[in-house]
Amino acid sequence: MEFCMTRQPTLRTALLWRFLLLALLPLVLIGLLTFRTVTHTITDSLEAKNLLLATSLAREVEETLREPQTVLRQLASVMLDYNMGRGTVVDGLLDNAVSNASYFEAILLVDPSGKVLHVGLPDSLADRRNGYLGMDLSQMEPVRRAGRTGQVLWSDTLLSPPGDHQYLCLVYPFGNRLLVGNLNIAYLGQLSNREHAESSLSFTILDHTGTVILHSRLMPEGPRVDLSRLKPVREGLAGHQGTFPFTWQGRDLVGTVVSIPTTGWLVLVSQDVDVAYAASFQVRNSFFIGCLLALGLALGVALAFSNRLVQPLRTLAREAQDIAIGDYQVGIAPQLHQETEELAASFRGMAAEINLRENELLESREHYLRLFNCGNDAVLVFELAEDGTPGRFIEVNDIACEALGFLRTELLAMRPRQVLNVFAEASEQADEVVSRGRRQGHVLFETDLITRTGERLPVELNVRFFDREGKATALAVARDIRERREAEQALRQSEKEHRLLAQQLRTLFDGIPDSLVLYDEQMRILRANRGAVELLCCSEQDLVGQCCHQILYDRRQPCDDCAVARALASGRLEMGQWERAEGRLLEVRAFPVVNDQGAVIRVIELAQDVTEKLRAQRETIRTGQLVAIGELAAGVAHEINNPINGIINYAQILANHAERGGDSPDLPNRIIKEGNRIAAIVSSLLNFSRSKKEEIMPVPLHEMVNDALTLMKTLLRKDGIEVDVRLPPELPPVAGRYQQLEQVLINLLSNARHALNSRYDGHHEEKRLEISALEHDDGMVRIMVWDHGVGIPEPLVERILNPFFTTKPAGEGTGLGLSISHGIIREHGGRIDFESKEGEYTRVLIDLPVYSRKDA
Numbered sequence: 001m002e003f004c005m006t007r008q009p010t011l012r013t014a015l016l017w018r019f020l021l022l023a024l025l026p027l028v029l030i031g032l033l034t035f036r037t038v039t040h041t042i043t044d045s046l047e048a049k050n051l052l053l054a055t056s057l058a059r060e061v062e063e064t065l066r067e068p069q070t071v072l073r074q075l076a077s078v079m080l081d082y083n084m085g086r087g088t089v090v091d092g093l094l095d096n097a098v099s100n101a102s103y104f105e106a107i108l109l110v111d112p113s114g115k116v117l118h119v120g121l122p123d124s125l126a127d128r129r130n131g132y133l134g135m136d137l138s139q140m141e142p143v144r145r146a147g148r149t150g151q152v153l154w155s156d157t158l159l160s161p162p163g164d165h166q167y168l169c170l171v172y173p174f175g176n177r178l179l180v181g182n183l184n185i186a187y188l189g190q191l192s193n194r195e196h197a198e199s200s201l202s203f204t205i206l207d208h209t210g211t212v213i214l215h216s217r218l219m220p221e222g223p224r225v226d227l228s229r230l231k232p233v234r235e236g237l238a239g240h241q242g243t244f245p246f247t248w249q250g251r252d253l254v255g256t257v258v259s260i261p262t263t264g265w266l267v268l269v270s271q272d273v274d275v276a277y278a279a280s281f282q283v284r285n286s287f288f289i290g291c292l293l294a295l296g297l298a299l300g301v302a303l304a305f306s307n308r309l310v311q312p313l314r315t316l317a318r319e320a321q322d323i324a325i326g327d328y329q330v331g332i333a334p335q336l337h338q339e340t341e342e343l344a345a346s347f348r349g350m351a352a353e354i355n356l357r358e359n360e361l362l363e364s365r366e367h368y369l370r371l372f373n374c375g376n377d378a379v380l381v382f383e384l385a386e387d388g389t390p391g392r393f394i395e396v397n398d399i400a401c402e403a404l405g406f407l408r409t410e411l412l413a414m415r416p417r418q419v420l421n422v423f424a425e426a427s428e429q430a431d432e433v434v435s436r437g438r439r440q441g442h443v444l445f446e447t448d449l450i451t452r453t454g455e456r457l458p459v460e461l462n463v464r465f466f467d468r469e470g471k472a473t474a475l476a477v478a479r480d481i482r483e484r485r486e487a488e489q490a491l492r493q494s495e496k497e498h499r500l501l502a503q504q505l506r507t508l509f510d511g512i513p514d515s516l517v518l519y520d521e522q523m524r525i526l527r528a529n530r531g532a533v534e535l536l537c538c539s540e541q542d543l544v545g546q547c548c549h550q551i552l553y554d555r556r557q558p559c560d561d562c563a564v565a566r567a568l569a570s571g572r573l574e575m576g577q578w579e580r581a582e583g584r585l586l587e588v589r590a591f592p593v594v595n596d597q598g599a600v601i602r603v604i605e606l607a608q609d610v611t612e613k614l615r616a617q618r619e620t621i622r623t624g625q626l627v628a629i630g631e632l633a634a635g636v637a638h639e640i641n642n643p644i645n646g647i648i649n650y651a652q653i654l655a656n657h658a659e660r661g662g663d664s665p666d667l668p669n670r671i672i673k674e675g676n677r678i679a680a681i682v683s684s685l686l687n688f689s690r691s692k693k694e695e696i697m698p699v700p701l702h703e704m705v706n707d708a709l710t711l712m713k714t715l716l717r718k719d720g721i722e723v724d725v726r727l728p729p730e731l732p733p734v735a736g737r738y739q740q741l742e743q744v745l746i747n748l749l750s751n752a753r754h755a756l757n758s759r760y761d762g763h764h765e766e767k768r769l770e771i772s773a774l775e776h777d778d779g780m781v782r783i784m785v786w787d788h789g790v791g792i793p794e795p796l797v798e799r800i801l802n803p804f805f806t807t808k809p810a811g812e813g814t815g816l817g818l819s820i821s822h823g824i825i826r827e828h829g830g831r832i833d834f835e836s837k838e839g840e841y842t843r844v845l846i847d848l849p850v851y852s853r854k855d856a
Contacts, residue, residue, distance in 0.1 A: 028291065031287055031290065031291060031294075034287075035283065035284065035287045038283050039280050039283060039284070042277075042279045042280045042283065043277070043280060046243075046254075046276055046277070046279075047242075047243040047256065050201075050243060050254075050256035050269045050271070051241070051242070051243065051256050051258065053201070053203075053256075053269050054203070054241075054256045054257065054258040054267045054268070054269040055258050055267075057203055057205075057267045057269065058258050058259070058260045058261075058267045061188070061205060061260055061263075061265070061267065062260060062261070062262050062263075064187075064188060065154070065170075065262070065263065067101075067103075068101065068103060068104065068170050068181055068183055068187075069152060069170065069172065071097055071100075071101050071104070071181070072107070072152075072170060072172035072179045072181055073172065075093065075094070075097055075107070075179055076172060076174035076175075076179055077174075078093065079093075079109075079174070079175075079177075080174060080175060088835075089833075090109060090117075090118045091118050091119070091120065093120070094107045094109065094118055094119065094120020095120045095121060095122075096120075097120055098120040098121060098122050099122055099123070102122075103183050103184060103186075103187035104120075104122075104181050104182065104183060105121075105122075105125065105160075105167055105182040105183065105184050106119055106120060106121050106125070106128075106132065106181075106182045107119070107120040107179060107180070107181045107182075108120075108132060108135075108137070108179070108180040108181075108182075109177060109178075109179060110137055110143065110177060110178040110179075110180055111176075111177055111178075112147060112176050112177065112178075113136075113138060114136055114137045114138025114139075114140075114143055114144070114147070115134060115135070115136055115137075115138075116132050116133055116134060116135040116136075116137065117133075117177075118133075119132040119133060137180065140155070140169070141155070142154065142155040142169055142171045143169075143171055143178060143180065146171040146172075146173045146178060147173060147178060150173050151173070152170070152171065152172050152173070153170075153171045154168060154169070154170055154171075154262075154263040154264075154265070155168055155169035155170075155171070155207075156207035156208050156209050156211060157185065157207050157211050157212075157213055157224060159224070165184065165185070166185050166213075166224060167182050167183060167184055167185060168182070168183045168185060168213070169181070169182055169183075170183060185213060185214060188205065188213065188214045189214065200271050200272055200275040200276075201269060201270070201271050202215070202216045202269075202270055202271070203215075203216050203267060203268065203269045203270075204216070204227070204267070204268040204270070205260075205265055205266070205267055205268075206227060206233060206236075206265060206266045206267075206268060207265055208237070208264055208265070209226070209228060210226055210227050210228025210229075210230075210233045210234075210237060210266075211224055211225065211226050211227075211228070212224070212225040212226075212227060213265065227248075227268075230246045230248060230255070231244045231245070231246045232244040232246055232255040232256070232257040232268055232270075233257065233266065233268065235257060236257035236258070236259060236266040236268070237266070239259070240257075241256075241257055241258045241259060242256065242257070243255065243256040244256075244257070245273065246270075248270075251272060252272070252273040252274075253270045253271065253272060253273060254270065254271055254273050254276050254277075255268050255269065255270035255271075256268070256269045256270075257269075372395075372397050373397045373398045373399070375397070375399065376399065376479075376480075377399060377477050377478060377479045377480075378396075378397065378399045378400035378403050378404075378449070378459070378477070378478040378480075379395075379396065379397040379399070379400060379475065379476070379477055379478075380393060380395075380396050380400055380416065380419075380420075380475075380476045380478065381393065381394050381395040381396070381473065381474070381475050381476075382394060382415070382416050382473070382474055382476070383468075383471055383472065383473055383474075384434070384438075384465075384471075384472040384473065384474060388431070388434045388435065388438070388472075390415060390416040390417065390420075390423050390434075390474070391415065392412075392413075392414075392415055393411060393412050393413075393414060393415070393416070394412070394473070395412075396408060396411045396412065400478070403449060403451070403457065403478075403480070404419055404449060404450075404451050404452060405451050405452035405453065406452055416476075418450070419449060419450050419451075420447060420449065420450070420461070420476070421447050421448040421449070421450060421456065422445070422447040422461070424450065433445065433463070434474075437463050437464075437465050437474070438465050438472070441464065441465060442462065442463060442464040442465065443462075443463050444460070444461070444462050444463075445460075445461055446458065446459070446460050446461070446481065447459060447461050449478060457480065457482070458480075458481050458482055458485060459478040459479055459480055459481060460478070460479045460481050461476055461477070461478050461479075462476070462477045462479070463475070463476045463477075464477075509527070509529045510529045510530040511530075512529055512531060513531050514531050514606055514607060514608045514609070515528075515529070515531040515532040515534075515535045515536075515586075515605075515606070515607035515608075516528070516529040516531060516532060516604065516605070516606055516607075517529075517532045517543075517548070517604070517605045517607075518602060518603075518604055518605075519564055519602065519603045519604075519605065520601070520602060521568060521600065521601055521602070522547075523547050523548075523549075523558060523564060523565065523568070523603075524545055524546065524547055525543045525544055525545065525546055525547070525548065526544065526602070527540075527544070528540050528543045528544070532607070535586075535607065536548075536551060536552070538551065548564075549562070561576055562576070563575060563576035563588045563589065563590040563605065564590045564603050564605050566590065567590035567591070567592045567600070567603045568592065568600050568603055570592075571592050571594060571598070571600050572592065573589065573590070573591055573592070574589075574590045575587070575588065575589050575590075576588045576590075578607060584609055584611045585609070585610055585611050586607045586608060586609050586610065587607070587608050587610045588605060588606070588607050588608075589605070589606045589607075589608075590603050590604070590605050590606075591603065591604040591605075591606070695737075696735050696736060696737065696851075697735075697736070697737070697738065697851075698733035698734070698735065698851040699733055699734050699735070699736045699737075699738050699741055699851070700733045701727060701731055701733070701734065701773055701781070701783065702727055702731070704738060704741060704742050704745065705725060705727065705745065705771060707742060708742050708745045708746050708749060709723060709725070709749075711746060712746060712749050712750070712753075715753060716749070716753060719753060719756070719757055719767075720762065720763040720764075720767055721753060721756055721767055721768060721769060722767065722768035722769075723768070723769055723770075723771065724768060724769070724770045724771070725770075725771045725772075726770065726771070726772040726773075727771070727772065727773050728773070728774065728775075731773055731774075731775060731781065732775060732781065732850050732851065733850075733851045734781050734828075734848040734849065734850060734851055735828070735829075735848070735849050735850065735851040735852070736828045736848060736851075737828075740824045740827075740828075741824070741828070741848075743820075743821075743824070744821040744824050744825065744846070745783075745785075747818070747820070747821050748785045748821070748844050749769070749785070751818070752769045752785060752787035752789060752842070753769075754789075755787050755789025755790050755791070755842060756768075756769065756787055756788065756789040757789075758789060758790045759788070759789045759790045759839075766788045767788070768787075768788065769785065769786065769787040769788075770784070770785070770786040770787075771783070771784070771785055771786075772784045772786075775850070776847075779849060779850050780830070780847045780848065780849055780850065781847070781848050781849075781850055782845060782846065782847050783845075783846040783848070784843060784844070784845055784846075785843070785844045785846075786841065786842075786843045786844075787841065787842055788840070788841050789841070789842060790838070790839060791836045791837050791838040791839050791840050791841055791842050792834065792836040792838065792842055793838050794836075794838065797834055797836060800818055800834065801818055801819055801822045801832075825846060825848070828848055828849070829848075829849050830846060830847045830848040830849065831846075831847050832844065832845065832846050832847075833845045
């Protein structure tokens with residue numbers, strides 16, 4: 001006993017110090033490691049979150065800037081498709097685009113040298129148009145680079161000429177020109193309205209120089225702010241992205257910078273350091289507080305543990321009895337001596353093992369019940385009698401109770417024949433299902449569940465058979481197949497509709513009277529309609545898989561001007577003509593079909609017989625010519641009548657002189673002059689009225705204008721109309737058909753005469769018309785016919801080229817003159833425009849191509 005008393009303090013002290021060492025040392029080591037890991041994790045998470053936010057903002061900026069680019073791309077496409085380069089049509093197009101896109105302050109059309117040709121402005125800034133026109137933008141870096149590289153570029157922030165606000169420039173090159181759109185930075189202001197998860201975050205968009213384009217806490221109209229000296233901005237301008245600390249306006253901040261790929265701008269997401277690393281600071285404080293609490297707790301536990309060393313052994317027996325009656329949670333205190341401690345440890349181990357196994361059984365049952373009830377299918381478990389008849393239910397899941405409308409206790413008291421249609425009545429099918437299932441181990445079939453209300457639910461029943469405690473048992477899993485049946489019905493209906501649609505498309509395909517052929521990328525025929533079969537004199541089976549140049553011309557390569565080959569190469573609509581051996585002329589159009597990547601995979605060729613259409617057009621032109629001849633007839637008759645009277649008078653004078661023996665040597669010359677005058681008039685009239693096929697030839701405008709005036713001068717002189725002709729002597733000839741172009745000019749002179757007579761009854765100093773011409777740099781010659789007549793009402797200007805439309809009173813015009821003239825000018829590759837102000841003037845502008853050798 002004395003030995004024990006001497007050793008007891010030593011044992012207690014040793015256990016106390018060991019406990020403290022073992023408890024606190026791992027805690028401190030793990031805490032330090034956890035603190036360091038958590039701090040780095042929080043920092044990395046913050047940087048990753050800010051980088052993700054900055055990247056998301058960069059994508060939003062790109063999406064926001066895509067709309068102005070789309071507007072300029074559509075404008076460029078329209079100008080290229082309709083060959084717009086000059087005139088008020090371009091100004092109107094640009095004005096309309098600016099009005100529809102409020103973020104544009106102006107849209108400029110710039111030539112390759114950087115000179116502004118046209119400008120589109122909103123109505124509020126229309127007075128600035130003249131200030132833009134002729135402006136030289138060649139020194140602007142985006143304009144110079146876009147013209148050189150052909151790339152779409154964005155400028156840095158620019159200051160408007162008045163200096164009242166900042167704006168951006170978008171430069172879009174097309175053809176040999178540029179579209180420059182001036183955007184108000186306020187357009188990007190919508191991005192500053194976004195709400196962030198943390199109100200302490202702010203974002204900034206900067207240009208290539210580090211100047212602020214948009215700041216979430218600054219107004220877009222504010223002064224320019226240069227942040228190029230900040231470290232995140234310097235790193236971003238150097239091509240790096242990431243998170244960097246910096247100081248701005250006396251505040252310590254941390255910023256994440258990324259680049260916007262399409263513009264080269266930067267997005268900077270910044271936050272106060274205190275706010276950004278608040279979580280890290282909180283973890284640090286929590287760690288130190290936790291260490292102090294752990295130390296105090298360890299001391300307390302150590303003291304309590306030492307006190308428990310001196311508890312009497314009598315508690316061990318009471319605790320063992322508690323374990324015996326099933327109280328496995330009882331705590332057996334540690335003993336002071338080795339023997340009692342070993343006994344206590346045995347009791348503790350026994351109690352823990354029993355408790356563990358019972359807990360495992362409970363957890364296993366709970367896990368089984370969760371699996372049993374967590375699925376979407378109804379599960380029914382029932383026994384089988386010795387004869388195979390389904391017995392009572394022994395288990396059902398919650399889905400089965402819900403689907404059938406019974407409580408679990410009610411369902412467990414029922415039999416399968418009450419809820420499963422297949423077992424509802426004794427039948428060979430039920431016997432066959434049980435027999436086959438017991439033989440194969442499982443069976444799968446469709447049947448119905450019968451609910452409490454008598455409703456039948458279609459299900460797919462998967463039944464597995466097994467032995468349970470020596471009894472045959474079946475586990476039936478019922479899957480609701482109502483949606484599947486509805487989907488199958490919808491699929492059948494969809495297939496039926498698709499077959500009907502395919503038949504309708506085939507009927508439409510064959511119903512088109514023109515030739516319609518579908519080619520693959522190798523120019524092999526895939527489909528041909530009835531019109532193509534009749535045109536090529538082959539059945540569709542003979543055409544499919546063949547190339548048209550092989551069938552028609554026995555060639556290995558496509559024809560030189562094949563529209564299908566050109567459409568495959570260009571990816572655009574191509575047109576051409578095909579003259580058949582029998583003299584029929586077909587107009588061919590090739591429409592490319594592209595895939596998602598933009599590659600041409602099919603071409604649709606439409607060939608239309610235009611022989612009769614061309615013949616009708618020629619007849620229409622001839623009709624207009626006859627109308628003009630009729631109008632000229634009276635004037636020409638009067639013009640011829642004057643020289644004839646002169647010839648008669650001179651002949652009478654000669655006769656009288658001859659009777660008196662006189663001599664008049666100048667009279668024969670006068671007779672010859674008047675006769676030549678008649679011959680010239682008649683020749684001009686015959687040339688104009690003669691119907692003949694003309695090839696494209698050089699047409700001298702001086703000669704054509706003189707011939708037209710020769711036919712019209714009597715009518716113009718009779719009405720007191722003065723004609724002012726201003727044609728430069730060096731004016732080059734145009735490419736065209738002399739007679740048709742003369743007809744157009746006569747028609748315009750006739751319309752001008754009628755307009756002047758409608759405004760002025762008699763002679764007037766303003767009763768005149770002007771004919772002028774000039775050569776453009778684009779290889780076109782512009783002819784202008786200007787009269788000071790009644791003009792054309794603005795609502796009617798767009799309709800004057802329509803067939804049978806006339807502004808003259810009823811009975812004074814056919815409405816064909818300008819329509820025929822428009823067709824002639826269009827066939828010559830030119831264009832005709834009208835400028836008119838009602839009650840003041842009308843000016844007709846005709847652009848025709850200059851003749852060159854290749855036009856011959």
